[in-house]
Amino acid sequence: MTQTSTITLDADVPVGPEPPSRPWFGVAALWLFAAVPGGLALLSAVRAPRMHVLPDYWHVLEKVTDDGGHLLLGQVFTNHLDQPFVIPSVLFWVDAAWFGGDNRVLTVVTVLLVVGIVLALRSMLPFSPVTKAALTAGASWVLLSSHAAELWLQGTNGMSWVPAVFFSTVAIASAHRGRRWIAYTAALLGCLSFGAALPVWFVLGLVAWLRGDGRTRVVVPLAIGVVVVSAWWVTKPAGPQSLATSAFDPDGRLSVVGAAVGGLWSADNPTIAVIAGAVTLALLALLFGRTKARAGWVGLAGYSVALAVMLALGRTTSLVPGGNVGLVSRYVLVSALATVALLALAALNRPQWPHRYVVTSVAAVALATHAIGGVKADNVRRSYVPLNLAAVAFRVDAPKTLDALRIQRRAAPAAQALHAYPFSDSFTLGCHGPELGDHVDLAAAQPLPTTATGPTHGEIDTSTVTGDVIITGSAVIDGTPPDCVLVVDATKTVTGAGITSLPRTADQPPTTPDGVTWQAVASPNTTGATVLAVKNGTLYRLSQ
Structure with a gap:
């Protein structure tokens, strides 16, 4: 008589029938499901306006370029918004010099970098093909969520935020697999991208400790982190940046942390986002464990919390849609990273769960959060459309209008020299x-x-x-x-x-x-x- 094989976790606790060893159809279906949000984001990126309408792009281009269009290398290493901005500054100049100042080039690069984040996180998954594909799909849906529409609507947003998060995620994934030199290199590149990568050194030390690595591998990234943060602190310009406040305001800052971590669950209601963030943080705390399998995921959760805290320390103004900075479209990556970490840790905590439980749970989170973000995506599109008037204002040299649109008029000579849009023949x-x-x-x-x-x-x-x-x-x-x-x-x-x-x-x-x-x-x-x-x-x- 044929006997059904079972998986056993503890001594005599049968969990259920062993799944097929090669569930190709299910894995293929999950990979197609995972590709959908990337396709939607890429379509939005390709259909985005050609014109760069955000002031940061023109401010940086004016700063790092002379009137003849040549790159000023020394200016590349100066701060932007009180933070390092080396790699995005070079990308802005490359976009203007090589691609005619086309916003769509940077929006497409942004989508590709987020896809890279998804693949880096996938490399940390130790599960069966079905569970691995399901969690990859979940990561794809929450990271390429409709909430993040402004990242692929204006490349300035994407390049200001995503490269640092991409390199930080690659660093965490490499540390999770014990590849410390790749992790250190990625962390360094992240710190050259934006301040969002500054906490990653401390996360690398945490991951090394959770893996049970030697003392040197724990202490070295922590020491580098202290040096990097100290160097940034003593070299940053004095005075508050945009949206920053020096007020004590512990309640407001705490609400920003909660809203940033729970941002996937609300389009414009900060109360719902804060509650979702609190639940997410509580579950992450309960799933904490010092094992090699969990090291990278605990590190990812820690990194997302660090980003939320940095956001709260620097930006607490209510003069944004929803009244809470944590709900700003581009910052949804904080919530996405926390959510991916939660899904992975939950699967690690319950390896006996049947595949249908994992797949159903991931699909529910993916589709629900994407649907909720539709309202935010629509609001972002509506708010950016009028800014395209900047193209005409540049061409007719209307300084008062450019000032009203907060566009750096002094970037015009450099853009003209580089034949960047709107000073190109395609205008x-x-x-x-x-x-x-x-x-x-x-x-x-x-x-x-x-x-x-x-x-x-x-x-x-x-x-x-x-x-x-x-x-x-x-x-x-x-x-x-x-x-x-x-x-x-x-x-x-x-x-x-x-x-x-x-x-x-x-x-x-x-x-x-x-x-x-x-x-x-x-x-x-x-x-x-x-x-x-x-x-x-x-x-x-x-x-x-």
Whole structure:
């Protein structure tokens, strides 16, 4: 008679039938499941705007580049936001010099680095093929979550944060496998990327101690960590950075820690995030264990907590969406790392769990957190769209508008020398016809009705239409937004333009539908301005 083989953990405690040794179908299905969030993130990265719209990019580019477009190596090693920024600074210059200042290059690199984080974490998994594939899928879904949309919407966010986390994760994974020199190299590269890597040296010492390594392997990274942090502290500029506060505020800082660790479980409600963070921290504490198998995962949990504490010490302002810095889109990586560590430690703590339990639990966490993040992703997209007006403002040299958008105008000469967008030949107003400097026939422009009825109407909401101010209005033609908006001066020359299909602004009437708003800017010397909407080559004159 055939007997069913069983797995036994303790002396006489049968757990269940032994799983098939090569469950290829299930593993393949889990790998396909793991690829989905990466594909979605990559699609978002490729479809992101070409224009760099965040001030950090232009500030760094202006700092590390002379007006001729040459890299100033000495400036590369200066701090940005009070922290080392060597590798991102070089990447910003490379993007401008080699790839025409294309934001999408950096967004794609960001996605690839996050995929690298997932693969580094996978290398620490000791499980059967099914469990390993399930936990890899879980890591992929939470790290490439919809919560993190701003990382692949603007490459500046990704390059400012992800390289340091990537190198730190590689360092932890290498230390987990006893490869200390690779771990030290990765940690050093992380520290050259951003301050988010500063705690990793102490994590490496923790991992070595948990593995039972010799005293030297424990003490060396701890000593390096003290030296690195001390060097950073004595060389950083005095004064608070953006969003920083010197207030005591223990309650506010604690709430940031909780929200950062539990950020995957809330889009904009800090209370839910704090509760989720507290539960996550409690479970991680319960699963702590000094074994080789758990060393890297405990280290990863410690690293995520260190990031949350650093975030709370440096940034506690409530002037962000959700009122808690821990809920900012790019910081969801803190919660993602903590969650991956929790899933792995739970699987290590209960190796007897049937595969269906592990797969179901991972899928539930993955899909639930991704669905919750949809609201945050939509809010991020809506908030960034109006900033694309910076491309036109650069081209028409509108300093007041660039200041309003917080863009470093002094980076313009370097960008022009490098032919970086929007100073490249690929720049266009999107009208499929008129461009800056062209003349248009105003007599051919049809007046657009101002009453918000019917499929065709529009108006100018800004009281004064002149050069170097952000002109706002709405327009819809045959039920759809116009292709573009032009600003024409008294000589019928195109001296400005704008962007369309924007969300309604706070200054517009509540009756204005979403998606029909436009904004435009013209050169400072524009007089007798006329605003035109263009649809399929037809001109429509807008009025106030």
